[in-house]
Amino acid sequence: MKADLLIHSAAQLCVVPPHDGGPQRGPRLGDLGIIEDGAVACADSRIVAVGPTERVRADWWAPTEIDASGKVVCPGFVDPHTHVVWAGSRAEKFAERIREGDHRGTEAADEVRAIVRATRAAPLAQLVAETRSRLDRMLAHGTTTVEVKTGYGLSSVHELRLLEAIAILEVTHPLTLVPTFLGAYVVPDEFLEDPNGYTDQVIDMLPLVACPGDFREGPCLTRTLKVPFCDVLCDEGGFTAEQARRILERARELGMDLKVHADQFRAWGGAALAVEMEAASADHLTCTPPEEIERLGSSDTVAVLLPATSFGLGLHRYAPARAILEAGGALALGTNCNATTSWCESMPLVIALACRYLQLTPEQALVAATLNAAYAIGLGGTVGSLQVGWAADILILNVPDVHHLGYRFGTNPVERVIKEGKIVVG
Ligand SMILES: [Zn+2]
Structure with missing residues (x-):
């Protein structure tokens, strides 16, 4: 034949x-x-x-x-965790941050807000062009499917603009993109004194994102873009477990699947929340306590580990991969490609880091970077x-x-x- x-x-x-x-x-x-x-x-x-x-x-x-x-x-390779749509860089801050050595969630959030300002100011064509060059390099390093989060917009207008950029790239780039709404990445400048008020705003954005055809007029591509996931950063510098739960509950009502940025800087209840909400994945898990790792291990929530983030910050603390496996968990790997902590476009480098700092074998790391990563983004049975x-x-x-x-x-x-x-x- x-x-x-x-x-x-x-x-x-x-x-x-x-x-x-x-x-x-x-x-x-x-x-x-x-x-x-x-x-x-x-x-x-x-x-x-x-x-x-x-x-x-x-x-x-x-x-x-x-x-x-x-x-x-x-x-x-399937990269199940990226923030690849942004404009600008924090290159000028890199040397200073590495020298200072101490990284907390609050500093990380300040860095994110700096990129939010640059991204909001960039024309759509620039945003698409900068993102496209990153996707080209990801493809050259073997990534064929990539999850893409919003989150450098943080208002309904700017978050929808990021989705517009994703929609343009989805039809013009060979990579398969899986969009995730991360309106709750950090609290933007204009809501620093009122995080609960911003939480309400995110909840108000959700119908616009989950049911685009009902709200968006005109020929823009996002009218038909499907956004299967809603993610929340539940950590120091982000949102409390209570705020995160309110957002995730509304997203679930609207038919979205869930993800949680959990416990990167502090034990913050993020992994427990992901399990409780039956999220598709709990990501980072660097500081998740052992009893929550146990619960995660016996759940259907995939543990997405991002060792390029610790490496990118020059930190020596990595997620407890062996404990996740001992607890029976499904473990996946991603780049966490973003502008502030992990500008990494290479899954082969993530595999090399996972072998050293997560103590995975090359065989384990390869499965985590393909098959298991596909299950973390709802594409099990299709790719990987x-x-x-x-x-x-x-x-x-x-x-x-x-x-x-x-x-x-x-x-x-x-x-x-x-x-x-x-x-x-x-
Ligand atoms: Zn992330």
Whole structure:
């Protein structure tokens, strides 16, 4: 039979199979389902065959065939946590912050507000262009699906403008974007004395975001943009658990799925809130106490860990990944690409950091950066694994063995990127 594209003879083809129709949990994390001398065929943007080269080639041929001898083939990376839509930078502040060494949530919030001012002032075309260049580099480093949060707007007008930028990029960039509304990132300048008042504002913004067609007029793309997730920063410098709960309850009423920035700087009740609200993910978890890790581990909420954030701030405290796995949790990895704490566009670097500071094996980190990350953003069953019928989002890595992933760092191991069956890099 004829396919559109056939990749064959891979030294290791990593299938990354789901377990029991879901993410790989707890100590079972790290099952790559490796096929030596493996092949994968794609047609109409989907995977149509996976297996040993001899068997796949017996049934399939394609006008484009790629010899992956001596290389690793795996699913495209899924980055489940980014704030990639912003304008400007805090480069001038970087040296000072690193020298001072002490980072608290309140300082982090001041930094976010500086980027909010720059983002509000930037024309839409500039915002789209700056974001597009970041997405291009993410794609070059193997990310094929990315979650994208708002949050550098913090008023209904400016948050909707960020969604407009996301809507433009969604139709003009090969990456798949999954939008998340993060109106509750920090309290903006104009509400510093009245955080409860701003919480009310966020609650008022939710219908505009959840049901865009009902509220937005004219030809703007956001009329039809689907925003599946609402996120809240429940931490020092952000929102209290009580404020966060009010926002999340309203979002849930409107049919949105939930996410929580939990306990990055302080134990703040964020992880417990995420479990209580049956959130899709609880993210960061650097300071989450052991009893909350236990509850998270036995829930369906995915723990999204972001080691580039601690690294980016020069901090030595990382999330308790081993404890999450011992508790049976589903663990995923993301870049947290943002303007203030983690301008990181590279999932291979995140894997290298996760191996060292979260004590994950390369196999565990690869599953956390693909299959499990897809479940954190509602795309389980669609991307993150080389399964027949799933999206043909595939990487060819210029390494002979998966153990080189994480072991090597600072250069890009991604040689080719196939997005929905088309070669988009290499
Ligand atoms: Zn974040």
